Amino acid sequence: MQSLEALTAQIDSIKDLQSVVKTMKALAIVSIRQYETAVTALADYNRTVEMGLQILLRHRYFSEEPVMLPSDVTDHQSNRKVGVVILGSDHGLCGQFNEQIVSYALKQLKELQIEPEKCAIAAVGARLIPYLEAAKQRVDTQFSLPNSVVGITSMVQEILLMVESWRFPQEDKLTSSYDVDSMVLPVDKIILFYNKSFSAVSYRPQNLQLLPMNAQWLQSLEQKPWYSEGLPMFTMDWNELFSSVIRQYLFVSLYRAFAESLASENASRVASMQAAQKNIEERLTELNSEYRHQRQSSITSELLDIVSGFEALNQDT
Numbered sequence: 001m002q003s004l005e006a007l008t009a010q011i012d013s014i015k016d017l018q019s020v021v022k023t024m025k026a027l028a029i030v031s032i033r034q035y036e037t038a039v040t041a042l043a044d045y046n047r048t049v050e051m052g053l054q055i056l057l058r059h060r061y062f063s064e065e066p067v068m069l070p071s072d073v074t075d076h077q078s079n080r081k082v083g084v085v086i087l088g089s090d091h092g093l094c095g096q097f098n099e100q101i102v103s104y105a106l107k108q109l110k111e112l113q114i115e116p117e118k119c120a121i122a123a124v125g126a127r128l129i130p131y132l133e134a135a136k137q138r139v140d141t142q143f144s145l146p147n148s149v150v151g152i153t154s155m156v157q158e159i160l161l162m163v164e165s166w167r168f169p170q171e172d173k174l175t176s177s178y179d180v181d182s183m184v185l186p187v188d189k190i191i192l193f194y195n196k197s198f199s200a201v202s203y204r205p206q207n208l209q210l211l212p213m214n215a216q217w218l219q220s221l222e223q224k225p226w227y228s229e230g231l232p233m234f235t236m237d238w239n240e241l242f243s244s245v246i247r248q249y250l251f252v253s254l255y256r257a258f259a260e261s262l263a264s265e266n267a268s269r270v271a272s273m274q275a276a277q278k279n280i281e282e283r284l285t286e287l288n289s290e291y292r293h294q295r296q297s298s299i300t301s302e303l304l305d306i307v308s309g310f311e312a313l314n315q316d317t
Helices: 004-062 097-111 127-134 149-167 216-224 238-316
Strands: 083-089 118-126 138-141 187-197 203-211
Touching: 004 149, 004 187, 004 216, 004 238, 083 097, 083 149, 083 238, 097 127, 097 187, 097 203, 097 238, 118 127, 118 149, 127 138, 127 149, 138 149, 149 203, 149 238, 187 238, 203 238
Parallel strands: 083 118, 083 187, 118 138
Antiparallel strands: 187 203
């Protein structure tokens, strides 16, 4: 049985921990709000990019010229690699956030019948590494996550540079035999895995194929009626402008995924902090009850000692 001093010290320690948990929970909730705001603000930008794509596709549609997507290549198709980008976290205390997205990504890759040796994996978040290594998946590139909305833009630019190096490796490093174990092989497909937030405490794994772009979506966009009688005109070369708009589309898609993933990370952290807060409150209730019992026993013992001493004094007289 613990002494009153030991119980008091333990209660004070748990109360300090409770304050830390409440603070982390509040910070996570505030962070969720800023990332959700970023996703909402991105809607107009995304709409503008889609309208730009629609204009270009409609011009090409009326000119009856086929649209060649950035991924319309067939040479050595079977030997090309698949680029996989997984968004996780750099910090802990977020439950099974990283474990779930890694399990989901590996399951999806297996269903797509993509062999591990043909995957180039980029892990965004140090906490993903142990789970990927446990699954015997080689991590080719690792990035650290931004700490706020401000850092997402530079992070997305780094990812885009990596994607470009995947798709167009230096020619002097390419092997004539297209050895599938070489990391300089062109990457034919880019798949992004991330968690999407649905509330302050819930999220769900998602995947998005960045390249090649969805041909059906582009076709529907091409045939979609324009809201006015005349299409806007442009003077740049069509192919150059189309490539620029595609890059903006990839930027928007990655930015939104980063914001969603960071919001999901904090949603997971809120859920973990709520569970920790509940456990702390239950433990405090137990300790306070034990403290009161101990205190009552101590008081009773002291009173009995006083009564015994008083009776002993009366007997001596």
